[in-house]
Amino acid sequence: MSETKQLPLQVQDREEVLKNDDGVEWRDGERPDYSRTNNFLAKERQFNHAEGSLNQIAHNLVRTFEMEASFKTNTQQWLS
Known part of the structure; x- marks a missing residue:
């Protein structure tokens, strides 16, 4: 099991959060x-944070928060 999978869901990749949306x-x-955004980010990103690093955790948490604030209508369902 990778180190990232041991972290809470809200600080894993945004796509993992989306997969768990029952x-x-x-x-x-x-x-x-987010497929277009993910493709653009893959081409244009300036930083590739190490898996499990504080930078990656912060990056993922901000992306999850943005997604939840923009698209989840019930704040009780937010993870971030």
Whole structure:
């Protein structure tokens, strides 16, 4: 098991959070699609944080918070 998988869900990759969305009340009724954003980020990112580093944890938490604030209508379902 990788070190990242041992971390709480909210600080894992945003895609992992999206995979675990049973019962989530999404704005517009469906989970957001970040595929275009992920493709752009893969090409344009300036930093590749080491797995499990504080920088990666902060990066993932901010991405999760942005997703939840933008797309989850029930704040009780937020993880961040």
